[in-house]
Amino acid sequence: MDGLRAVAVLAVLFFHGHVFRFTGGYVGVDAFFVISGYLITGLIVRDMDEGRFSLILFYERRARRIFPALFGLLGFCVLAGLVLLVPEDLVQFSKSLIASTLFVSNIYFWRSAQPLGYFSHTSATEALLHTWSLSVEEQFYLVFPALMLLLYRVMKRWMKLCLLFLAAASFGLNVWATQHRPVAAFYFSIPRAWELLLGALLAVGVVPPLRRRMLREIAGVLGIGMIAVAIFAFSEATLFPGVSALLPCMGTWLLIYAGENGTSMSKSLLSWRPLVFIGVISYSLYLWHWPLLVFARYFAAGDLTTSETIEILICSLILAFLSFEFVERPFRGTQSAITRRQAFVFGLTASLLAVAIGLTMRVSKGLPKRYSERTRNLIVENESRRNDYDVSCSNWKTQVRRESDIKFCRLGSDSSRKIMFWGDSHVEQMLPTVKKLYRDGNLHHDGVLFAIANGCLPAQDLNSTGSGYHCDAFSKFALARAEKVDIAAVFIGFDTWWGTHDDSICLSVDGLCTETLTTEETERRFLPELAATIRLLRGLRKRVVVCLPFPMYDKSIPELEMRNAVFGRLGLSGRATDFTSPALREAIRSAAVDAGADVFDPRLSLCKGGNCMTEMNGVSIYIDSHHLAASASDLLKANLRNILQ
Secondary structure, three states: OHHHHHHHHHHHHHHHOOOOOOOOHHHHHHHHHHHHHHHHHHHHHHHHHOOOOOHHHHHHHHHHHHHHHHHHHHHHHHHHHHHHOOHHHHHHHHHHHHHHHOOOHHHHHHHHOOOOOHHHOOOOOOOOHHHHHHHHHHHHHHHHHHHHHHHHHHOHHHHHHHHHHHHHHHHHHHHHHHHHOHHHHHHOHHHHHHHHHHHHHHHOOOOOOOOOHHHHHHHHHHHHHHHHHHHHHOOOOOOOOHHHHHHHHHHHHHHHHHHHOOOOHHHHHHOOHHHHHHHHOHHHHHHHHHHHHHHHHHHHOEOOOHHHHHHHHHHHHHHHHHHHHHHHHHHOOOOOOOOHHHHHHHHHHHHHHHHHHHHHHHHOOOOHHHOOHHHHHHHHHHHHHOOOOOOOOEEOOOOOOOHHHOOOEEEEOOOOOEEEEEEOHHHHOOHHHHHHHHHOOOOOOOEEEEEEEOOOOOOOOEEEOOOOOOHHHHHHHHHHHHOOOOEEEEEEEOOOHHHHOOOOEEEEEOOEEEEEEOHHHHHHHHHHHHHHHHHHHHHOOOEEEEEOOOOOEOEOHHHHHHHHHHHHHHOOOOOOOEOOOHHHHHHHHHHHHHOOOEEEOOHHHHEEOOEEOOEEOOEEOEOOOOOEOHHHHHHHHHHHHHHHO
16 A cells, blocks of 8 residues: 555655656545545444444544644744745745644635636745645544444445445536536535545445456556556646546556455555655655745745756655654554643644744734845835736636627727737736827827737637637637728737747647647747738738747746845845747747838847846846736837837
8 A cells, every 4th residue: 555655645746846747646646535535444444343443543543643744844834934935925824824734724725726726826825735635634534434433333234335325426516516616626525525435435345355366457457557647648737626536546446456355466566665665654755845845946936947856855755754753653553652642632732833823924914023124125015016917908718709709908099090919918018018108199099909818829720738728719800800900000929938838839720729739849830820910911001010029037036036135145146047049039030020020129128238137126127937017117118119109
């Protein structure tokens, strides 16, 4: 069983660390649910058969198993938060600290994840995000032992059937909720209960044992294959849990089933000593890896390199071993010197202390007195930058079946002479500047029209591979709008994030992705279409301006400047690196100019020589790593006025 635990925890680690291609590694949590349901139910049934089951004994075991490592980890997170997190982020952390202590963090993160779900959680304040699964388990085990005791004493003959019915009902609710309430389906205990009950059904013997080795081999191979497919084929775009969760859960179930009675290749493979070692410390490893990654990314103000991620995961392994040896082990087993009373007192005291610390952080608004007045001012100004953006024109994942589905933003009257700004958020960020230019009479047109599709290239046969995008349809109707006679000029802009991410763009036919593209393939398909669009508009006697890529950095600039404000005096100031591809910029310039467009280069406003500005007097001019703050967009004003006039 420890080898299977190791597979589950390593899948989660590699997914969180973005190591290799474990795009579906989050299914390791589902494997843990099945394993937990099997092991815990086995213990309950054995104790009931021997006449020594008691709820007090059950919860004592849970306390000894869960509390020591968890509260050790929470103590570390509190200290790290006090050192690293600025006040606003510390307040958010305090909420998750209280929720994790009370085992309701799944409810807390469900509320904070609306409407995008688990994969929208990117903030460094969510160092305890992974405790949602602990909360699901503990909520399940708050009810399950009493239910088992009741069934055993009153309906023993029907116990298996009752568990089967409950599992089926939970699974049915899970499938429905994944379609209609996907965030709740992911986080809530009841839609997840079938995964634990799946293991419970195996523990109570709902299926006969596999006596023949050939059947065990087949079950083991199928189990490994199903888990592998889920780990490597699933992604954040997979509709999950739903029916998709059957794959890793049934794979785990088959591996347990194959190993119950006799030997098999899969059982031998999972008995490999290094895997067993990782499985033994898997609980502590699961607890430690995520906060270390989160705090490291917070300090770096951006993503970690592959080598840095591997170093963090190795540190997690070391800390997990130390946690197991010196924190978990003293509490575990019948030979533990720690009495039942001491175990419960420890859990209660640690819980009260954690809640008190969380409330103190929250009531004090993040303990701002940790910093000098100047540092506090810089932190406040940079914090405000993160929300300093006008999203009033956004078409975020908008389903487009006709032109009227697009939200166009207009300045001025519905006249016969307009400039149309068409693109993604890199065009949207210029909205405050365009408004000022229009208000000041610097645009020699009667009106302005914005058509913004966030995350989308202006191309009719390309789409973003993430779920919910309709870039191709948006581009089709946006171009049709640009062709109309009232549009005198078209300003086209787009982010080039796809230039560093393979498989982020797909070839789309009738709104469906038919083929994911590499960065080279995307460029090879997009630039000719851009040129064709320009020539089409030029043929209609419209002026076309193409915006070259804005600088893109490897760090969030506001977070970097907050970190510099706190740690700069210690000589730990950091810098952001612009990773925009010069070759791609020039390819876009050449395609635009050759097709007859003018070019707007934001670097003329933001850069001097090879150095691009990211802050002014310690305050970020960006809201993240590549979007200008609304209050800093005036930096573009003179340059934009010149090109539009």
